[in-house]
Amino acid sequence: MLRYDSALQLFERTATEPVRVGDVTVEPGQRIAALLGAANRDPAVFADADTFRPDRDPNPHLAFGAGVHFCLGAPLARMELVESLGLLLRELPGLDLAGTPEPRGTFVLRGFTSVPVGV
Numbered sequence: 001m002l003r004y005d006s007a008l009q010l011f012e013r014t015a016t017e018p019v020r021v022g023d024v025t026v027e028p029g030q031r032i033a034a035l036l037g038a039a040n041r042d043p044a045v046f047a048d049a050d051t052f053r054p055d056r057d058p059n060p061h062l063a064f065g066a067g068v069h070f071c072l073g074a075p076l077a078r079m080e081l082v083e084s085l086g087l088l089l090r091e092l093p094g095l096d097l098a099g100t101p102e103p104r105g106t107f108v109l110r111g112f113t114s115v116p117v118g119v
């Protein structure tokens with residue numbers, strides 16, 4: 001789920017020294033935006049990248065970033081998702097969409113203002 005619809009779509013970095021990325025050199029002081037959501041749909045990494053498959057294994061997504069700034073709260077976020085979604089689906093096994101979800105209209109931090117559901 002985190003791969004398929006990444007909550008944090010991008011973050012920025014400022015180069016402190018020249019960095020080569022593909023055919024481009026990012027000069028010191030220049031800023032780049034790493035598009036996590038796009039990386040998580042990279043067909044070179046994920047088969048059927050646009051398909052939601054909760055049982056993907058391996059699933060090397062970047063929804064929590066990477067490297068030294070990897071999300072400190074990732075274990076807590078994962079635990080919260082497993083517990084809350086697990087309980088929801090156990091208690092309401094017939095849970096289904098009952099209308100069109102309304103996106104929050106934001107890009108960097110995605111989310112919904114409402115998701116109508118029924119059982």
Ligand code: HEM
Nearest residue numbers: 007008011063064065066068069070071072073074076077
């Ligand atoms: C689904 C939930 C979450 C997602 C998708 C998420 C995503 C991310 C991402 C992509 C980064 C890297 C940002 C960067 O490299 O600049 C990050 C960093 C961070 N996250 Fe999360 N996060 C989540 C939940 C949490 C929670 C629950 C906490 C704390 C309780 C948390 C605390 C942090 C902190 C402190 C950093 C900065 C780490 C650093 O710069 O060294 N996150 N998060």
